[in-house]
Amino acid sequence: MSHTTMNLNLKVWRQKNTKTAGAFQMYRVENISDEMSFLEMMDILNEQLITTGGEPVAFDHDCREGICGMCSMYINGKPHGPWQANTTCQLHMRAFKDNDTIVIEPWRANAFPVIKDLTVDRSAFDRIIQAGGYISVNTGNAVDGNSLPIEKSKADESFAAAMCIGCGACVAACKNSSAMLFLSAKVSHLALLPQGGPERKTRVTNMVAQLDKEGFGACTNTGACEAACPKEISIANIARLNKEYIVAGLTAE
Amino acid sequence: MTFKQMFTSSVGKKLVMGFTGIFLILFLIVHAGLNATIFANDGGLMFNKAGHFMGSNAVPRILEIGLFLGIFLHIYQGYLLTLENKSKRAVGYAVNYDKGSKWYSRSMAILGTLILLFLIAHIYHFWTPSRLGGMGGIKALGEVEHNGVILHNLYAEMDLVFTNPYIVVLYVLACGSLGYHLAHGFQSAFKTIGVHNKKYHAMLTSLGYGFAIFIPLLFASMPISFYFDWIK
Numbered sequence: 001m002s003h004t005t006m007n008l009n010l011k012v013w014r015q016k017n018t019k020t021a022g023a024f025q026m027y028r029v030e031n032i033s034d035e036m037s038f039l040e041m042m043d044i045l046n047e048q049l050i051t052t053g054g055e056p057v058a059f060d061h062d063c064r065e066g067i068c069g070m071c072s073m074y075i076n077g078k079p080h081g082p083w084q085a086n087t088t089c090q091l092h093m094r095a096f097k098d099n100d101t102i103v104i105e106p107w108r109a110n111a112f113p114v115i116k117d118l119t120v121d122r123s124a125f126d127r128i129i130q131a132g133g134y135i136s137v138n139t140g141n142a143v144d145g146n147s148l149p150i151e152k153s154k155a156d157e158s159f160a161a162a163m164c165i166g167c168g169a170c171v172a173a174c175k176n177s178s179a180m181l182f183l184s185a186k187v188s189h190l191a192l193l194p195q196g197g198p199e200r201k202t203r204v205t206n207m208v209a210q211l212d213k214e215g216f217g218a219c220t221n222t223g224a225c226e227a228a229c230p231k232e233i234s235i236a237n238i239a240r241l242n243k244e245y246i247v248a249g250l251t252a253e
Numbered sequence: 254m255t256f257k258q259m260f261t262s263s264v265g266k267k268l269v270m271g272f273t274g275i276f277l278i279l280f281l282i283v284h285a286g287l288n289a290t291i292f293a294n295d296g297g298l299m300f301n302k303a304g305h306f307m308g309s310n311a312v313p314r315i316l317e318i319g320l321f322l323g324i325f326l327h328i329y330q331g332y333l334l335t336l337e338n339k340s341k342r343a344v345g346y347a348v349n350y351d352k353g354s355k356w357y358s359r360s361m362a363i364l365g366t367l368i369l370l371f372l373i374a375h376i377y378h379f380w381t382p383s384r385l386g387g388m389g390g391i392k393a394l395g396e397v398e399h400n401g402v403i404l405h406n407l408y409a410e411m412d413l414v415f416t417n418p419y420i421v422v423l424y425v426l427a428c429g430s431l432g433y434h435l436a437h438g439f440q441s442a443f444k445t446i447g448v449h450n451k452k453y454h455a456m457l458t459s460l461g462y463g464f465a466i467f468i469p470l471l472f473a474s475m476p477i478s479f480y481f482d483w484i485k
Contacts, residue, residue, distance in 0.1 A: 011347075074346065074348075077346065077350050077352075079350070103347055105347060108342055108345065109341060109342050110340075110342060111341070175338070176338035177338070205254045211263065212262050212263050217263070218264070218266055218334055218338055219267060219445075220267075220334075220338070220358070220361065220441065222353075222355070222437075225353075227353030227354065228353055236451065238444065239445075239449035239454070242444070242446065242447040243447030243448075243449060245447075246268065246446070246447050249254045250259075252254045
């Protein structure tokens with residue numbers, strides 16, 4: 001495969017901290033290899049800024065393997081950029097052409113306040129998990145795995161929901177800043193397994209209450225979350241969450 | 254979880270939208286079905302008899318109260334949710350994400366507002382003269398007698414109202430808004446009330462598109478048929 005390089009114009013959101021207002025800033029990067037990942041391109045921009053005495057652009061990243069959910073960035077009007085089922089770190093520069101202008105914004109939602117530049121505070125997700133996204137296990141001997149029969153199809157569905165890396169792309173993509181795809185994935189992966197059974201009513205009740213407290217919007221089933229999700233979490237999980245919620249509401253004490 | 258909590262949380266508000274939406278879908282079936290009797294080509298006799306039944310029998314009159322309540326709740330909650338959801342993103346995007354969802358699924362409030370504006374005109378055209386005709390300055394409907402029973406001549410009223418081409422265009426456009434509102438609303442309502450079984454979900458989605466095309470077309474055919482004198 002031929003190797004090409006490109007020069008790009010970057011329109012990057014710069015914001016000093018949560019309290020100050022931000023603005024877009026234009027940058028030019030040159031000789032960018034099409035084999036680079038998007039974050040490597042950002043690294044080059046930052047090297048350039050550091051050597052010229054500028055302030056590097058703050059952005060979240062960790063594993064750079066597409067599995068941790070740290071990288072964010074809303075690129076040219078889509079969370080994690082133009083590719084489907086992909087994270088920003090796994091987005092390669094061959095997705096762009098020479099002299100393209102790329103608009104880079106942070107996730108935008110009141111529940112995800114900007115910490116600096118492209119870095120947002122996603123601890124709201126942690127608090128939602130803390131409200132019920134777990135199974136209480138009594139200590140003692142580990143139970144033999146085979147003593148809990150689970151249908152293969154249910155196990156697969158549960159695993160597909162558990163694929164959620166909590167990156168927040170669903171919130172960023174949603175016109176309502178709704179975190180329902182995230183919440184539904186967390187509720188579904190436990191609701192589908194027998195281990196999640198005993199706490200299913202309190203789980204969904206408490207997690208929805210925490211979600212509302214964090215200031216996310218309500219779901220209108222537009223499907224933007226599913227289309228933007230790097231792990232292709234199905235929107236059918238939201239319908240399952242709704243069912244869990246109705247059952248809890250009708251039958252809880 | 255208390256019932257109050259159940260219907261006022263972010264999921265609960267959507268439940269109200271879903272349940273009232275499905276109730277209104279059922280109403281549309283009844284309304285379109287009754288109105289379709291104009292196509293009997295009997296000078297509106299069957300239609301006027303149907304109208305008389307709806308106006309004089311206790312069951313539809315009680316359901317009518319439920320209908321107004323349902324419409325009010327759907328509209329009130331819809332606007333409340335739209336405003337709340339909008340307020341969750343204080344700083345907007347420079348480039349919006351519009352590829353992942355259908356335009357009409359993002360425009361339910363606007364489509365709903367267009368339907369509401371139509372509804373006001375529609376109630377003024379038919380409901381007010383039929384129910385409140387003769388009170389104060391409200392013009393009463395003409396009457397016809399059939400087997401000794403006096404019926405409101407709603408058929409003649411339709412014939413009269415739909416001689417105005419602007420009203421015909423307004424009604425047809427409103428049917429378009431209703432179609433798109435239903436194209437998203439029908440399947441979304443069932444998702445909201447928890448239908449996640451893949452088989453039923455696929456069925457309801459296709460049924461929803463069919464409903465969103467058929468019902469508005471049937472409604473739109475009525476003013477058009479009167480305007481062009483296709484029914485006798």
